[in-house]
Amino acid sequence: MIQNQKNQIVPSRSSFLIRLINKLKSLRNNSCKAEYALVNQRVTSQYKYVDAFATVSSEHIQDVNLIFKGFQNFPCLSLYIHGSWADQTKTSFSDLDDLIVVKRDGIKTVREVRKIESWLNRVDMRFCRIDPLQHHGHWIIYEDQLENYDESYMPLLVLENSICLQGEKKISAKVNIEAxxxxxxxxxxxxxxxxxxxxxxxxxxxxxxxxxxxxxxxxxxxxxxxxxxxxxxxxxxxxxxxxxxxxxxxxxxxxxxxxxxxxxxxxxxxxxxxxxxxxxxxxxxxxxxxxxxxxxxxxxxxxxxxxxxxxxxxxxxxxxxxxxxxxx
The missing domain is CATH 1.20.120 (Four Helix Bundle (Hemerythrin (Met), subunit A))
Known part of the structure; x- marks a missing residue:
């Protein structure tokens, strides 16, 4: 993984994450506070506003806590587990799906970035050891990207029935409809x-x-x-x-x-x-x-x-x- 001038976490060998960073860099300057509602969404000509909630407790999901062991060392990361691992419907085909929201201003130094990258890779390897055929790693977005969010990357609806390991259970975002x-x-x-x-x-x-x-x-x-x-x-x-x-x-x-x-x-x-x-x-x-x-x-x-x-x-x-x- 590599580090750019903005203290961004950019995996060096993960094409979908590199595409995410490149795609959303251009959206970063459009900052406008918004609310995002899972049930009562508001729509304008260009944006829609919705709130997404993580609703499942992680207390009884010991496996997930072990897989993400050490997450408490990175308070700048909000961690959500969604899909079959969260609603306990997993099968031998199931991937382990996460969503990680990074607070950019919570990362101050290159050394912190490298620590986060190293931890993310360790967790990702645990994914692979659980399922040697899992074909994707982490899904990562930056908190400020939620201010002008391209939901084709990861629909925030996945947070319904998800587990919040760390961070706010509610995510607010402003979705760019056209993008x-x-x-x-x-x-x-x-x-x-x-x-x-x-x-x-x-x-x-x-x-x-x-x-x-x-x-x-x-x-x-x-x-x-x-x-x-x-x-x-x-x-x-x-x-x-x-x-x-x-x-x-x-x-x-x-x-x-x-x-x-x-x-x-x-x-x-x-x-x-x-x-x-x-x-x-x-x-x-x-x-x-x-x-x-x-x-x-x-x-x-x-x-x-x-x-x-x-x-x-x-x-x-x-x-x-x-x-x-x-x-x-």
């Missing part, structure tokens, strides 16, 4: 491109577990992007459950198969090859290097154990999604 819409469209196009690339490997029966998890996750993320582009503030889970409202019956079968694969993911891990591979994170201290290793050397995905994703249905899924994008 969010542009970002969602970009995310959707990139996700479709990822699906096309991973599916080529899948067709050839040459896809490994790491890439297959990315493929399944990409399919299941698309409905949330589509609903959000239509102006609906929805969770990923809700979007998947209601995807039949935006896709034809034949195309919706792709999402049903991916949901089945996610639910039965443990079958893919029940091999000696994966058991051996699971040891590999112990030999790494850099999570970014580890993920490059995992992407290349993860065991092959056992296609024969799961339902088949048919090319005709996948092509139709991609086309119907592109049609939705063009509708706007």
């Amino acid at each position: 969010t819409q542009v970002g969602l469209e970009r995310n959707l196009k990139v996700t479709l491109l990822n699906i096309e690339n991973y599916y080529i490997k899948y067709q050839k029966n040459q896809i490994n577990l790491y890439d297959m998890k990315c493929l399944i996750g990409s399919f299941l993320l698309v409905p949330a992007y589509v609903f959000q582009m239509k102006g609906k503030r929805v969770t990923k889970k809700w979007a998947i459950e209601n995807a039949s409202n935006i896709y034809s019956a034949d195309v919706h079968k792709v999402l049903e198969i991916c949901s089945t694969m996610r639910q039965d993911w443990k079958k893919a891990l029940n091999t000696f090859q994966f058991e051996l591979f699971s040891i590999s994170p112990k030999f790494f201290t850099n999570p970014h290097l580890y993920r490059k290793f995992a992407q290349k050397f993860a065991p092959k995905f056992p296609c024969e154990v799961f339902p088949t994703l048919k090319q005709k249905s996948v092509d139709a899924f991609i086309q119907e999604t592109k049609d939705i994008i063009n509708e706007k």
